[in-house]
Amino acid sequence: MRRASWIWMVAILGIFSCEQEEFITDRTYPFLESISVSDVDETGATVNFEVKANAGAIDEYGLEYIETEKLKYNQDNPVYYTVSGTGSPGEALVAIRLEDRLVKGINYSVRPFARYGDKTVYGDVLLFDSQGVRPPLITEVSDSELTQFHTLTISGKYFNPSPEYLEVKIPELEGIFTVEILEQSSTQIKIKVWLSASEYTLPQGKFDLIVTSGGKSTVLQDYFSIVLPKIETLSDVEGFVGQSFDVYFNKLTSLSILEFRLLLPGSGYYPLHPTEIAPNTLRFSIGNLPPGDYTFSLSGRGFSDEYPQKIKVVNSWAPFKDRFPISTLYDWNWVGVGDEMLFWKNEIGDFQKFYSLPLNAEEFEPLPPLPNNQGFRGNYLIQAVQNRYLYFGLGPTKDFSRFDTQTRQWETLSDFPFGSIGVEKSFYFQGKIYIQPYGGSNFVVYDTNSNAWTWTSIEIPEDFKGTLYQDSNGEGVYYVPREQNQLIKYVPGVSREVVADLPGYSSSGTHYVSIMGNEVFLFHGAYEYFRVNLGSREVFPVQTLNGQQNLVARPWVTSKGMMMAFPKYQHDNEMMVYNWIGRY
Incomplete structure (x- = not known):
C-alpha cells in the first residue's frame, strides 16, 4: 500500500511540475520530453521525444548516446555519440533512427538534446538493449x-x-x-x-x-x-656519369621499403636514390662509377627483380696525349695557360728554365729565360690571366714579369713597391690580380691595365685563407672552404654567398677549382669530382679518371674543353693528358 502511494505521489508531482512548466512559467527556451525507444531490431533503434515549447528557437537538435557501461567509469566527462539535424525539427513529436555504431547485446543510454544560442537543454535518459545494426x-x-x-x-x-x-x-x-x-x-x-x-x-x-x-x-x-613491383623498361641503357634515366614499373605505391641498385660486375652494388616523376615512373642519376656494364635491380621484402639489359656507363674521359717525356716529373711545376702547359723547374739558384707544351705539339718548347732573374725564390706569385698571360714574380724580391703566349716574350712590369712579400695565393678578377700575402689580413692588388700596385683595405674572408685553390670569372671568385661542404662565391669587398651544398666529406680546403663556361668543376681527392651549374646551381657528379684514383691530377680549361694531366703511373717520368667528354 505504501509503495502504491509513493508511485502516485511521484506521478502527481510530475504532473504538477509539468503543469508549472507549461502554464505557470513563461518559458523562453525549449523543453524536451523523452518518450520511448521503439522498433529495436537488427537494423537499429528509434528514439522518440517531444519538443514541448519554443521549438522555433532551436538551432540544432538530435540525440546523444553512449554504452551505459562506460558511464560507470567516466561519469565526469563522458564522450557521447551524436546524431543531429540543424534548425527546428518542424514538428513537436520527433523520431530519430539510430542505424550505425550500435553493437548487439550492449545496453545504451540515450537522451534528446536541443541547442539554441549558446545553451543546450536535454530530455531524460532512456535505456535500451541493442540488437545491433545492418552488416557493413x-x-x-x-x-x-x-x-x-x-x-x-x-x-x-x-x-x-x-x-x-x-x-x-x-x-x-x-x-x-x-x-x-x-x-x-x-x-x-x-x-x-x-x-x-x-x-x-x-x-x-x-x-x-x-x-x-x-x-x-x-x-x-x-x-x-x-602485384609486386617489376621493372618494365628503361628510357636509356647508356649514359655518362651524372646523366639521368627513367625507369617504368608495372605498379608502385610506396618507395619506403624498396631498394634500387646498380649491380657491379662480380659482386657489390651501387645504391640509387629515385625521384618520382609520374605514377609508376622513377628517375635515377648515374653516380661516380667507372666505365662498364651494370645491372639495374630493385629489391623489397622477399622479392627482387633485375632488368635483363645491362646499363652501359660510358667513359667521360678520352685520352688526349700519352707518354710525354719529361725527366723527374715530380720536380717540375706547371700551370695551364690557354691551350698550352707552361713548365718551370725551381732549381737552387736558377729560375731560368721555362718550357711550353702546346696541345697540338709533341715536343717541349724551351721559352726565353725570366728577365732579371734573382735566383732561387719561394712563396712567389704565379697567375694565369685571360688564357694568354703568365704573371710571375715577388717572393723575397720585388721584381714582377709576365709572359705573353702570343709574342713568346717576357715583359718586365712595375716592381712591388712595399718591400718583399710572400704570396699565399692569388686570383684574377675584372682586370686585377688579388694577392693573399702570407700572414696578411688584407688583399694586395695589381691592376693589369694600369701596371700599378695597391695595398687595399679589403679584408680577406677567414674561410678563404685556408683554401689552396680557387678560380674566378667575371662574376666572382669561387672556392670550397676548409671543413665545409659548400661552394662559395666571393666578390672582393662586396659579397659572399653559398652557391651550392656539396655531397661527401667536409673539405680539407684542397679542392681544385676550374670554371668552364657556366659550370664550376671541383676535384677533391680520389673520388669526389663534381660540377656545379651556376645557372640552376645543381650539383652533378663527374667521373673519376679510371685507374688513376691514387694519382694527383691537375685540371685546366682549354679551347678543346676540360683537360686533366698527371703522371702515367705512380712516380713515373711520363705524363698523360685526358679530355673530359662527359657532356650530355
Missing part, C-alpha cells in the same frame, strides 16, 4: 591490387566508427601482409596494407576482403590480387 555495406574499394605497400579507402555505409568494434582482414594473407586501420567513420575506412614478412610463399589466386563492424561481417570474395 561496401560500395567501393580504392584498389583491388596489393603491392608491397598500400593505402586503401573502403567506402560504404554502416561502418562502426569506434575502433574497438571495427576490423578489416584479408584472411588468406595473414602473416604475410599486415592490415592497419588508419581512420574510420560511418561511411569510410582508410587502411594501410603492407608486406611485413621477410620470408614467405605467396598463395595463388585472389583473396577475400572481410569488414567486421559491431560483430557483423561483410565479405568481398576474391577481391584482391597481388
Whole structure:
C-alpha cells in the first residue's frame, strides 16, 4: 500500500511540475520530453521525444548516446555519440533512427538534446538493449591490387566508427601482409596494407576482403590480387656519369621499403636514390662509377627483380696525349695557360728554365729565360690571366714579369713597391690580380691595365685563407672552404654567398677549382669530382679518371674543353693528358 502511494505521489508531482512548466512559467527556451525507444531490431533503434515549447528557437537538435557501461567509469566527462539535424525539427513529436555504431547485446543510454544560442537543454535518459545494426555495406574499394605497400579507402555505409568494434582482414594473407586501420567513420575506412614478412610463399589466386563492424561481417570474395613491383623498361641503357634515366614499373605505391641498385660486375652494388616523376615512373642519376656494364635491380621484402639489359656507363674521359717525356716529373711545376702547359723547374739558384707544351705539339718548347732573374725564390706569385698571360714574380724580391703566349716574350712590369712579400695565393678578377700575402689580413692588388700596385683595405674572408685553390670569372671568385661542404662565391669587398651544398666529406680546403663556361668543376681527392651549374646551381657528379684514383691530377680549361694531366703511373717520368667528354 505504501509503495502504491509513493508511485502516485511521484506521478502527481510530475504532473504538477509539468503543469508549472507549461502554464505557470513563461518559458523562453525549449523543453524536451523523452518518450520511448521503439522498433529495436537488427537494423537499429528509434528514439522518440517531444519538443514541448519554443521549438522555433532551436538551432540544432538530435540525440546523444553512449554504452551505459562506460558511464560507470567516466561519469565526469563522458564522450557521447551524436546524431543531429540543424534548425527546428518542424514538428513537436520527433523520431530519430539510430542505424550505425550500435553493437548487439550492449545496453545504451540515450537522451534528446536541443541547442539554441549558446545553451543546450536535454530530455531524460532512456535505456535500451541493442540488437545491433545492418552488416557493413561496401560500395567501393580504392584498389583491388596489393603491392608491397598500400593505402586503401573502403567506402560504404554502416561502418562502426569506434575502433574497438571495427576490423578489416584479408584472411588468406595473414602473416604475410599486415592490415592497419588508419581512420574510420560511418561511411569510410582508410587502411594501410603492407608486406611485413621477410620470408614467405605467396598463395595463388585472389583473396577475400572481410569488414567486421559491431560483430557483423561483410565479405568481398576474391577481391584482391597481388602485384609486386617489376621493372618494365628503361628510357636509356647508356649514359655518362651524372646523366639521368627513367625507369617504368608495372605498379608502385610506396618507395619506403624498396631498394634500387646498380649491380657491379662480380659482386657489390651501387645504391640509387629515385625521384618520382609520374605514377609508376622513377628517375635515377648515374653516380661516380667507372666505365662498364651494370645491372639495374630493385629489391623489397622477399622479392627482387633485375632488368635483363645491362646499363652501359660510358667513359667521360678520352685520352688526349700519352707518354710525354719529361725527366723527374715530380720536380717540375706547371700551370695551364690557354691551350698550352707552361713548365718551370725551381732549381737552387736558377729560375731560368721555362718550357711550353702546346696541345697540338709533341715536343717541349724551351721559352726565353725570366728577365732579371734573382735566383732561387719561394712563396712567389704565379697567375694565369685571360688564357694568354703568365704573371710571375715577388717572393723575397720585388721584381714582377709576365709572359705573353702570343709574342713568346717576357715583359718586365712595375716592381712591388712595399718591400718583399710572400704570396699565399692569388686570383684574377675584372682586370686585377688579388694577392693573399702570407700572414696578411688584407688583399694586395695589381691592376693589369694600369701596371700599378695597391695595398687595399679589403679584408680577406677567414674561410678563404685556408683554401689552396680557387678560380674566378667575371662574376666572382669561387672556392670550397676548409671543413665545409659548400661552394662559395666571393666578390672582393662586396659579397659572399653559398652557391651550392656539396655531397661527401667536409673539405680539407684542397679542392681544385676550374670554371668552364657556366659550370664550376671541383676535384677533391680520389673520388669526389663534381660540377656545379651556376645557372640552376645543381650539383652533378663527374667521373673519376679510371685507374688513376691514387694519382694527383691537375685540371685546366682549354679551347678543346676540360683537360686533366698527371703522371702515367705512380712516380713515373711520363705524363698523360685526358679530355673530359662527359657532356650530355
